[in-house]
Amino acid sequence: MRIITGALGGRTLRMPRDGAFRPTTDRVKESVFSILGGWVNWDATSACDLFAGSGNLGIEALSRGASSCCFVEQSRDSLSVLDRNIAELGLAPKARIVRRSVEQFLKQHAEQFSLILADPPYRYPRAEIVLDGIAARLAAGGIAVLEHEGERASTDTGALRVIDRREYGTTAVTFFQLSNGEQP
Secondary structure (H helix, E strand, O other): OEOOOOOOOOOEOOOOOOOOOOOOOHHHHHHHHHHHHOOOOHHHOEEEEEOOOOOHHHHHHHHOOOOEEEEEEOOHHHHHHHHHHHHHOOOHHHEEEEEOOHHHHHHHOOOOEEEEEEOOOOOOOOHHHHHHHHHHHEEEEEEEEEEEEOOOOOOOOOOEEEEEEEEEOOEEEEEEEEOOOOOO
């Protein structure tokens, strides 16, 4: 796994050895960030990487110039790798790691982000709860990106509206904004 572009472009990332770990492929990540490039002012972006794993998505955002990134992860194996990736890439001043479940984080933190990246396990049973939590943490005008299994549809929720959806084999990526452009 590598960082696609930006200040850290070409650098490789460590990956957890956990057999259940499913990283975002370079092809999907490159496409997602290409799409985001047309919508995002990186210098003004505060990002949040939910289900962070190795930090692949959030580190890509930081490499492209995001001002900060909050990484949320609960797996011990992934947290160890994430800590090492942040340290080895010199990203500690712009990175914050929250060691808890995504659902707990979304309920307990009031911080808002202009970009939220979420890559839950496929067939994650509480995706709707997570999307509701994302809506509460997404800043007005912000964008949320959900990676999910291609056959599983992601549609508008009460607070989020789909602005784009792409499929890459068995993987799909859905882009959301707040339905009313404001915080719900």
